[in-house]
Amino acid sequence: MNRVLCLAAHPDDVEVYMGGALLGFMKAGWEVQVWIATRGEKGRLQPQQGSRMDEARAALGSLGIPVEVQGLEDGGLADSQGLERILHDLIAKWRPRLLFAPHPCDAHADHAALGACVHATEMGTGTVLWHWLDANPRVEPSHFLDLGSSLAAKLALIGYHKSQIPGPEGPRDHLPDGRDILQRAEHRDRGHGAAQGRVFLEPFLAPGSRRSESPCILESVQEFLDSGHRESGGSS
Ligand SMILES: [Zn+2]
16 A cells, blocks of 8 residues: 655645645545644634634545644744654654655745755655645746646635635735635646646655756656655655
């Protein structure tokens, strides 16, 4: 059984930034686990009832994906004591074939702190690291996953995060580029698709991969295993 461990700083990260890959992994029958560092309690938009973690559990639970929440301080991951130890234990416990994490150069401080910590964590051999990328990454993607016809299913997954989708009447002025998470995900994936002559593409970065003229387009999630930088076990 191929195991995938996805690391996130906030409750909606994996759905927004790699929801298409999640759908692909589940369709392929892989075992997926999501770990979320914080409860997202600092976000301006909070649910009227329940919590952002309830929304994440509903979204990922709809695919049968279990969620583990660490409960570290939202906005404070850069100062979190013991994060490296936590990640080490998590990776040792799950022994994933594929590990997905934010990039150390991510514009969000929590994403960047988590990404940097993953780089500092000894992963052992057999684990292939990939980075999911935010809406305006400071690094060039090395690979794209072709979402084919699964964008609607990805957006449905993101739609579970109702508190983050204020609607036309709700507060929107604080949203990056005025876009909520649904609009951000579709805009990003459509933009990458258009640039590469496809429709919708999710961007990823394989650490250690050499920049080439044209990024590699993955037609299926199996190709994450075949295209990843296998030697990247350990620090990279
Ligand atoms: Zn986030």
